[in-house]
Every structure is written in C-alpha cells, then in structure tokens.
Amino acid sequence: MADAEVSNKRVILKQFVTGFPTEDDMELVTATVRLAVPPGSASVMVKNLYVSCDPYMRNRMSEHNDAAYIEQFVPGEPVLGIFGVSKVVASGHPDFKAGDLVWGLTGCEEYSVITHPESLFKINHPELPLSYYTGVLGMPGVTAYAGFFDVSKPKKGDYVFVSAASGAVGQLVGQLAKIAGCYVVGSAGSDEKVSLLKTKFGFDDAFNYKKEQDLNATLKRCFPLGIDIYFENVGGAMLDAVLLNMRMHGRIAVCGMISQYNLEKPDGAPNLFCLVAKRIRMEGFMVLDYFNTYTKFEKEMAGYLKEGKIIFVEDVVEGIEKVPAALIGLFSGRNVGKQLVIIARE
Structure with missing residues (x-):
C-alpha cells in the first residue's frame, strides 16, 4: 500500500x-x-x-x-x-x-x-x-497535571474548586486533587454530569451551575471556610463569584474561559480587587510549556490508570x-x- x-x-x-x-x-x-x-x-x-x-x-x-x-x-x-x-x-x-x-x-x-x-x-x-x-494520556492530561501541581501547588487539606469539572481536563484535576489529599468540589451543566462527578470521579461535592440562582451563595454553601485553589475553565460570572470566596493567599490556575469564547464583547470581572485584598495569585498557563515533562507524566498517569486511581x-x-x-x-x-x-x- x-x-x-x-x-x-x-x-x-x-x-x-x-x-x-x-x-x-x-x-x-x-x-x-x-x-x-x-x-x-x-x-x-x-x-x-x-x-x-x-x-x-x-x-x-x-x-x-x-x-x-x-x-x-x-x-x-x-x-x-x-x-x-x-x-x-x-x-x-x-x-x-x-x-x-x-x-x-x-x-x-x-x-x-x-x-x-x-x-x-x-x-x-x-x-x-x-x-x-x-x-488522559495526551494534551488534556498534561494540562490537568501541570496546571494543578506546577501552577496551583497544592497542599494536603486544601479546598479545591474545579469549574467545567466533567470535561476532559476538569475530571482529571478533581481526581488528582483527591490523590493529593484535598477536598474537591466541581461544577457542571447537568444533573447527569454532577452525578458523574460525585459517584465516578470521587469529588466530595458538586453542583449544577445552571440551577443555581446565586453562585456566590452556592460557593459559600460548598466552601464555608473558603477556597484555596480554583482551577479556572469557565470565566465570566463563575470567576467573579469565586473571587469573593477565595481564602487568603489562594491560587487560581487559569486554564481556559469557555464561557467567553463565543462572545463578541467578553464579560468583565468586577471583583478583581479581591486579588489584592486576599493576596491571591492568579496565573495563566499554556500546556505547550510543559510537554518537555511528558515522559515523567506518561509513566505516572499510566500507573494511576492501571491501579484504578484515575478513571477517564x-x-x-x-x-x-x-x-x-x-x-x-x-x-x-x-x-x-x-x-x-x-x-x-x-
């Protein structure tokens, strides 16, 4: 041929x-x-x-x-x-x-x-x-791994929030956070996806953002002590509500902002001053910068898959x-x- x-x-x-x-x-x-x-x-x-x-x-x-x-x-x-x-x-x-x-x-x-x-x-x-x-073993997997461990720098016991949590990256971030000993909550856009987060991926809690009238109140309910790490996939109103609920010296890893991609005029985030008041570090990252670590990543992630510690x-x-x-x-x-x-x- x-x-x-x-x-x-x-x-x-x-x-x-x-x-x-x-x-x-x-x-x-x-x-x-x-x-x-x-x-x-x-x-x-x-x-x-x-x-x-x-x-x-x-x-x-x-x-x-x-x-x-x-x-x-x-x-x-x-x-x-x-x-x-x-x-x-x-x-x-x-x-x-x-x-x-x-x-x-x-x-x-x-x-x-x-x-x-x-x-x-x-x-x-x-x-x-x-x-x-x-x-899980390709670009989204490297994105989740690098964004969580290299950018967010988690500590055991951290309170972690993941938006778009049932997607290719979000589902992995949540599971890696559990492996790291964190408390994890995710948001998704349907009850089916919320159930998936809690029953299959092991999230501690999850909510359907489309059913929540007040995202600030929802996050306060899920995180009464505040959020240490926010893995950002959405932007817009979700980011603005998260800023109000971040803890002092919290970290926000900005992976994407899917809610903004189709808007001719992107939404603003009025609560950005929380970055100053709470000494929050908010950092964007590109997966292309982490492909040089791929060999180590592939070996570790393949191990998690074979051991059943990660489900995709x-x-x-x-x-x-x-x-x-x-x-x-x-x-x-x-x-x-x-x-x-x-x-x-x-």
Whole structure:
C-alpha cells in the first residue's frame, strides 16, 4: 500500500466565525494523497485514527483574536494543527518508522503529512486504549497535571474548586486533587454530569451551575471556610463569584474561559480587587510549556490508570463527517467527558 494514491477526506473551515460557530462553518471535502514522503524529506505521513475536539479550537476560527497563542485556521483549507492519535505509514525521519503509533499535532483528515515530527510523541502504553492519548494520556492530561501541581501547588487539606469539572481536563484535576489529599468540589451543566462527578470521579461535592440562582451563595454553601485553589475553565460570572470566596493567599490556575469564547464583547470581572485584598495569585498557563515533562507524566498517569486511581470518561463518535457537530457540541455542553472522533480503526 505504501506509495499508493488514496482518497483523503478532510474537514475545512469555510469562513471565519463570529459569535457561536455552527456546523455550516465547516465542510467535508475529498482530495487524494500519495502515501509517501518526498525523497530526502524528514517529514512523516500518518493515518489518523482519532482526532480530539477541544474548546481552544474556537479561538482559531476567529479572524481577529488579540489573545491568540496559536495560528488561526485558514478559511478554505483543512483544519490543521489539532491533536490526534495516528499510525505512521511512511517516514523520512530517523525517529519514526512505518507502523509506529504516535500522538500529537495532526490534521482533521484521514491522512496527514507532518512536516515537523518533533511535535509527535510515540505511544509507550499501547496496552491502554489508544483513544486515551487524545485525553488522559495526551494534551488534556498534561494540562490537568501541570496546571494543578506546577501552577496551583497544592497542599494536603486544601479546598479545591474545579469549574467545567466533567470535561476532559476538569475530571482529571478533581481526581488528582483527591490523590493529593484535598477536598474537591466541581461544577457542571447537568444533573447527569454532577452525578458523574460525585459517584465516578470521587469529588466530595458538586453542583449544577445552571440551577443555581446565586453562585456566590452556592460557593459559600460548598466552601464555608473558603477556597484555596480554583482551577479556572469557565470565566465570566463563575470567576467573579469565586473571587469573593477565595481564602487568603489562594491560587487560581487559569486554564481556559469557555464561557467567553463565543462572545463578541467578553464579560468583565468586577471583583478583581479581591486579588489584592486576599493576596491571591492568579496565573495563566499554556500546556505547550510543559510537554518537555511528558515522559515523567506518561509513566505516572499510566500507573494511576492501571491501579484504578484515575478513571477517564470519553464521549466518542465515529466518522470524520461527525467532527463539526462534535466540536460545536462542546459549547452547549452536549458532550459528557472527553470529546473525540474516531477517524479510522487501526
């Protein structure tokens, strides 16, 4: 099959997006590709098995984004530079050979040419579900681990609050916090997700933020002594309420602000002076800065999974044509757990 020319279905962004994205902003097209790399090239050709749908992708769909930290998607071109799990079919790079299983930055298409293979990681635990490398053993896992341990710097007994707690990152932060000996509360957008947090992930408490009329009162009920660590995934009104409930010298790790991504004018946070009054440290972080610790992380997290100390829930759909709906569903909370799409069976 090597060097054959095959069909290659791809998802393209039709135009830049303003406000909430829709499935019509994307389109499935079919091209062809030769399963080979040019002679002398150090690039790698992969067959994509799974692709990840993540909230940060929304920012890459906007034409103007002053807070962008990664290049925008190009209208009329395939959605490239997203995380996935792949199998190498041809390689000009000495570190990769045909048949290797890898995860890292790829394209939303059946086959991709990776021109910078240094962005790929070999999969060292194929005995675990390969899909885990879009989640608990991939980018979201590193995000949760680094954001909680390196940024938040937890101490045993800390009171921890996690927003968007049933998502790919939040569910892991809560479980890592329990392993570290903390008291953990999470928020989610449905009763089903709240039940998941308490019965499957071991959170001490959880609430459905859509049913709460007064978030400040809710947090006071959940944290009568205040919050030491807030793992921020939401922004907006939730952040503002949290600020009122932080303890002295609390820490806020800012991972994302999904409530703001589709707003033309983001919400403010009137209670920011609490940072001063309570000596709170609020720090944003990027997972890209922590990939150099991946080997240590993978070994530790794989151990937790095999020991049953970490449980990971996925929301899986099959078929590349399902990518637009799966991605859009993130912004209405349609998914339960990590959203990913099966592109091909190995």
